[in-house]
Amino acid sequence: xxxxxxxxxxxxxxxxxxxxxxxxxxxxxxxxxxxxxxxxxxxxxxxxxxxxxxxxxxxxxxxxxxxxxxxxxxxxxxxxxxxxxxxxxxxxxxxxxxxxxxxxxxxxxxxxxxxxxxxxxxxxxxxxxxxxxxxxxxxxxxxxxxxxxxxxxxxxxxxxxxxxxxxxxxxxxxxxxxxxxxxxxxxxxxxxxxxxxxxxxxxxxxxxxxxxxxxxxxxxxxxxxxxxxxxxxxxxxxxxxxxxxxxxxxxxxxxxxxxxxxxxxxxxxxxxxxxxxxxxxxxxxxxxxxxxxx
Amino acid sequence: xxxxxxxxxxxxxxxxxxxxxxxxxxxxxxxxxxxxxxxxxxxxxxxxxxxxxxxxxxxxxxxxxxxxxxxxxxxxxxxxxxxxxxxxxxxxxxxxxxxxxxxxxxxxxxxxxxxxxxxxxxxxxxxxxxxxxxxxxxxxxxxxxxxxxxxxxxxxxxxxxxxxxxxxxxxxxxxxxxxxxxxxxxxxxxxxxxxxxxxxxxxxxxxxxxxxxxxxxxxxxxxxxxxxxxxxxxxxxxxxxxxxxxxxxxxxxxxxxxxxxxxxxxxxxxxxxxxxxxxxxxxxxxxxxxxxxxxxxxxxxxxxxxxxxxxxxxxxxxxxxxxxxxxxxxxxxxxxxxxxxxxxxxxxxxxxxxxxxxxxxxxxxxxxxxxxxxxxxxxxxxxxxxxxxxxxxxxxxxxxxxxxxxxxxx
Numbered sequence: 001x002x003x004x005x006x007x008x009x010x011x012x013x014x015x016x017x018x019x020x021x022x023x024x025x026x027x028x029x030x031x032x033x034x035x036x037x038x039x040x041x042x043x044x045x046x047x048x049x050x051x052x053x054x055x056x057x058x059x060x061x062x063x064x065x066x067x068x069x070x071x072x073x074x075x076x077x078x079x080x081x082x083x084x085x086x087x088x089x090x091x092x093x094x095x096x097x098x099x100x101x102x103x104x105x106x107x108x109x110x111x112x113x114x115x116x117x118x119x120x121x122x123x124x125x126x127x128x129x130x131x132x133x134x135x136x137x138x139x140x141x142x143x144x145x146x147x148x149x150x151x152x153x154x155x156x157x158x159x160x161x162x163x164x165x166x167x168x169x170x171x172x173x174x175x176x177x178x179x180x181x182x183x184x185x186x187x188x189x190x191x192x193x194x195x196x197x198x199x200x201x202x203x204x205x206x207x208x209x210x211x212x213x214x215x216x217x218x219x220x221x222x223x224x225x226x227x228x229x230x231x232x233x234x235x236x237x238x239x240x241x242x243x244x245x246x247x248x249x250x251x252x253x254x255x256x257x258x259x260x261x262x263x264x265x266x267x268x269x270x271x272x273x274x275x276x277x278x279x280x281x282x283x284x285x286x287x288x289x290x291x292x293x294x
Numbered sequence: 295x296x297x298x299x300x301x302x303x304x305x306x307x308x309x310x311x312x313x314x315x316x317x318x319x320x321x322x323x324x325x326x327x328x329x330x331x332x333x334x335x336x337x338x339x340x341x342x343x344x345x346x347x348x349x350x351x352x353x354x355x356x357x358x359x360x361x362x363x364x365x366x367x368x369x370x371x372x373x374x375x376x377x378x379x380x381x382x383x384x385x386x387x388x389x390x391x392x393x394x395x396x397x398x399x400x401x402x403x404x405x406x407x408x409x410x411x412x413x414x415x416x417x418x419x420x421x422x423x424x425x426x427x428x429x430x431x432x433x434x435x436x437x438x439x440x441x442x443x444x445x446x447x448x449x450x451x452x453x454x455x456x457x458x459x460x461x462x463x464x465x466x467x468x469x470x471x472x473x474x475x476x477x478x479x480x481x482x483x484x485x486x487x488x489x490x491x492x493x494x495x496x497x498x499x500x501x502x503x504x505x506x507x508x509x510x511x512x513x514x515x516x517x518x519x520x521x522x523x524x525x526x527x528x529x530x531x532x533x534x535x536x537x538x539x540x541x542x543x544x545x546x547x548x549x550x551x552x553x554x555x556x557x558x559x560x561x562x563x564x565x566x567x568x569x570x571x572x573x574x575x576x577x578x579x580x581x582x583x584x585x586x587x588x589x590x591x592x593x594x595x596x597x598x599x600x601x602x603x604x605x606x607x608x609x610x611x612x613x614x615x616x617x618x619x620x621x622x623x624x625x626x627x628x629x630x631x632x633x634x635x636x637x638x639x640x641x642x643x644x645x646x647x648x649x650x651x652x653x654x655x656x657x658x659x660x661x662x663x664x665x666x667x668x669x670x671x672x673x674x675x676x677x678x679x680x681x682x683x684x685x686x687x688x689x690x691x692x693x694x695x696x697x698x699x700x701x702x703x704x
Contacts, residue, residue, distance in 0.1 A: 083361055113508045119446035120429070121438040137438045140425020142364035143445045147508035154361050155425065157354025162425040243511065251508045255444050258504040258523050262447055262497055269493040273392050277485070280394045 042110065042129035044228035045169060045183050046199040047103050048206070049240065050213055051190035054092060054101035058182035058191070062088045062105075065170060065181040079241070082106075084154045087167045088182065095235040102240045103182075103191075105167035106131065106152040107220060108228035109250070114144035114153055116252035122164075123153070129196070129228045130171040133164045149224055149246055169228060196228065203232055225250025312471060319689050334677040341674025344667045345422060353425060356667040362655050363662040365423075370650035371643070372419035372672055376412055377452075377502050378526070378642050381534025383409025383459060384495035385571070391488040397567060400560055403466055404545065404692050405538050408683065410459040413452065415679040422671065448501035451494045458491035469697055470690040477700070499530040506649055514653035516595050516604040519586045522649070528582065532575035533642040535568050536615075536635035543632055549687055552694040562628050569631045572638065573619035580612050600656060607648065611641025 059071045069085040080089045081104070088105035108131045114123040115131060122137035123144050133153070140162050144153045156162035170180035178184070183193040192202060200221055207214045219237050220230035223246045231237070238244050348356050359366050386405045389395045421427045432438050433449055440446045461483050468477035503526030510518060519525075546553065546561060586592075595601050618634035621627070651662060687693060 081361070116442050117445065117508060119440040119443040119449060120432045121440045137429070137432055138426060139429035139432060140427075141423075141445065142425070143443070143505070145361070145364035146506070146512075149508075149511050151362055155364060156352070157357075157359060158352040159425075160350065160352055162352065245511050247510065251510070252442065254507045254510060254520075255504055257520075258444065258500070258507065259442065259447065262501075265497055266493060269496060270489045273388075273489045273492055277392045277394070277489075280392070282394065 041127070042196045042228060043169065043174065044108070044129055044194070044196045044199050044230060045180060046192040046194075046203055046230050046232065048190050048192065049100050049102055049231065049233045051188050052090070052101040052103065053188050053190075054090060054099070055187065056090050057185060057187060058103060059086065059088055059090060061181040061185045062086070062167075065173070066165075068165070082152065082154060082166075084156045084163075084165045087165055091241070093240050095239045097234045100234060100240060102231075102233075105229065107150055107224070108167065108169055109224050110226040110228070111224075111250035111252050113147040113149060113224070113251035116255065117143045117147035119143070126171065128171070128174055130168045130174065131166075131228075132168045132171050133166065135163065138164060147251065149251055150243065167229075196226070196230075199230055203230060206232060222248040224248075225253070315471075323688055330680075334681070337670060338674050338677050341671050341677075344671050345674075347667075348422065348671075353423070356665060356671075358662055358665050358668070360660065360662060362658050362660075363651070365650060365654075366662060367651070367664040367668040367672055368419050368423040370647050372675060373416050373423075374502055374505075374650050375643050375646040376416040376419075377499065378530045378533040378646060379537045379639070380409045380412035380416075381495065381499060381530030382538035383534070384492050384499075385531050385534050386538060387462060387488045388492050389571075391485060392492070397560075398564055400557060401538065401542055401564060403463070404542070404687070406459055406462045407466070407686060407692055408537075408541060410456065410463055411679050411683055411686075413456045413459065415675050417452070417456070419672070419675050444501055444504045444507070448498050448505065451498035451501060455491055455494040455498060458487045458494060461487035462491060466690045466692060466696075469700060472697075474699060495530075496527055500524065500527045502526055503649075506654075509654065512655050513649060514595070514600050514656045515590065516587075516592055516600060517645075517649050517653045519590060521582065521586060525579065525582060525586075528575060528579045529642060529645065532572040532579065532638055535572050535575070536638040536642075539565055539568055539572075539631060539635040540639065545687070545693065549693050552687070552692075554695065557693075565628055565631050566623065566626060569619045569623045569634070572635070573616055573623060576612055576616035576619065576638070580608070580616060583608060583612070600653065603648070603652075607641060607644045611637055611644055615641065 054076070056071065056074055059074075062068070063070050063086065066087060068087065071086065074080075076092050079091055082089055088103060090101050090103045093100050093102060108125075108129060110125070112123065112125055112131045115121075115125050117123070118138075119141070120137040120139055122134045122139075123131060124134060125131050140155070142153075142155055144164065145151070145155060152166050154165045156165070170178075170182075173180060179193045183191040192199065194202070200218065203218045203221075207216050207218075213234060215233050215236055217237065218230050218232060219242055220227040225248070231242070233240055344356050353359060357366055357368075383406050386398060386402055390398050390402050421430065424430060433440075433446060434453070461480065464480040465477050465484070468474075468480055500523035503522035503524075506513060506518070506522060507520070542561070542565070546558075596605070615634040615637035618630055618637070622630035622634060655662075691697065
């Protein structure tokens with residue numbers, strides 16, 4: 001082996017470090033899919049809790065559209081959650097301003113945690129805005145479920161070929177130029193479908209025009225880096241069971257530091273280990289035969 | 295376990311026919327009805343039946359996993375904890391091959407074997423937990439690489455590290471098969487395998503911690519912190535070494551007939567040296583825990599049930615074994631080293647289970663408690679691993695000395 005002297009070693013380390021410095025700055029600057037913030041042409045849906053009358057129609061439309069179990073007789077006082085048989089639920093909350101109905105489903109985040117978590121890219125943020133799940137790629141590891149701050153991907157535990165169920169804003173309908181089933185069918189105009197830019201404009205307009213009616217916050221504009229689903233409410237969002245501890249930075253940003261440090265370690269550590277090996281090797285080269293495992 | 299003391303130590307019934315030799319080696323050696331076999335065989339059979347049910351009726355039919363707690367005992371213990379326990383392999387090869395600490399050479403081979411088997415069987419546990427195990431091929435053949443996924447990086451580093459371990463171990467297989475040329479070639483690859491193995495280990499050990507970084511709101515703040523990857527690496531150093539100490543002490547008793555007299559003298563000196571590695575590693579870990587605790591202003595959480603549980607983990611299973619390791623190093627107390635290593639291992643189990651299960655969704659209405667089937671399958675995997683380990687140790691030169699031709703052939 002070529003003898004590595006200190007100068008060569010330092011030079012090698014310097015060159016590697018410089019390469020990495022260039023490399024990392026590139027990865028953080030580029031890659032628009034992971035840029036946090038508003039991508040203007042993403043589609044989304046605005047849910048206005050002041051308009052929802054609690055008819056549960058969207059639950060039936062969703063079940064019909066995605067061939068899921070039709071909802072049973074709904075007990076209004078029961079707090080239900082989405083699961084592998086229903087992608088959306090509407091729950092009633094008794095608040096300081098009386099009864100308020102809230103629809104719950106996957107938020108379709110701009111920079112989804114599930115998408116960053118998925119090791120087969122089965123969870124995928126489309127350029128239209130939907131976060132879709134792709135059957136043929138998924139290996140059922142459920143890391144998306146561990147990562148999702150809203151606990152929205154749902155798994156079929158009793159299937160031998162389990163699927164992940166969650167709202168994808170009817171991606172198949174959007175591709176045919178149609179609206180998501182729930183937004184199309186809502187009789188009370190509580191669901192408003194459009195680009196995120198339009199939705200934020202519309203939501204702000206409603207808040208400004210009716211300051212007494214609305215709580216001045218759009219849930220989903222910034223939460224978890226922003227999402228395609230956004231909410232308007234007459235009361236603070238804590239009262240409606242929303243998770244208000246959600247951070248405004250996207251969740252994949254939490255692992256970015258770790259992921260970008262992998263390449264440097266993969267390159268630098270072997271060099272350092274080889275250096276230490278040479279430094280601690282007490283015998284002079286050529287004077288002994290290396291012993292192997294014994 | 296297998297007390298085949300009546301068997302000759304150096305089997306030289308290798309005929310020219312390798313195939314015949316392997317067939318002969320496949321036959322059991324030693325007694326069949328040992329206490330270990332009597333316990334493990336029914337467990338393994340039950341476990342295999344449960345696995346069959348799992349593959350025909352879905353994961354939910356044998357586990358208590360839910361939509362809120364998607365990872366249970368099979369991931370939290372078998373994989374997350376198991377990886378830390380297998381950390382001894384990379385620490386020890388670092389000491390022997392990189393730092394050239396010849397003192398520890400006698401235990402390298404058995405540690406590497408243990409590490410390799412641990413990884414092999416924990417990946418089997420992982421496959422059991424996958425909803426669609428066959429689709430794991432997507433990650434390997436690359437028709438859809440999720441390169442932004444921590445799990446993807448962990449998986450690949452995991453896989454490559456298994457190859458590195460196999461390479462590090464392969465000279466022993468060559469010696470067993472009497473393949474002299476292959477042995478020479480394979481042992482030439484050892485240093486490269488060691489260097490890449492250590493690198494891959496550092497990254498997948500930290501990666502297991504990084505898996506939980508996105509579960510920020512779900513893990514109790516006493517356990518969640520941005521430095522989890524670093525904490526996982528540091529704890530894998532003393533966790534892995536504690537496993538080496540414990541496992542070495544057990545196999546020294548069980549496979550006593552394979553060892554020569556020199557080894558017994560060396561062994562205590564090796565344990566003594568390792569106790570210092572653990573003590574220092576645990577000191578660093580404890581110091582980091584305190585820094586994080588202060589930095590995150592976790593004081594308000596301390597006097598609550600979760601806070602007491604946290605103190606139980608840190609004081610009882612980090613501070614206490616650390617002091618025991620220091621004390622036993624100073625007084626050369628070998629049995630205290632063993633006690634400390636057991637406490638340390640329990641601490642690693644506690645820490646990994648806390649992060650992946652107990653402090654995960656800590657405020658959920660319905661807590662996850664594993665079913666008995668989950669425990670049985672976990673035990674099954676461990677028992678099968680021990681069976682394979684025993685099979686290899688009684689046949690290959692792992693604990694005993696390599697055949698004479700290895701040293702004469704240079």
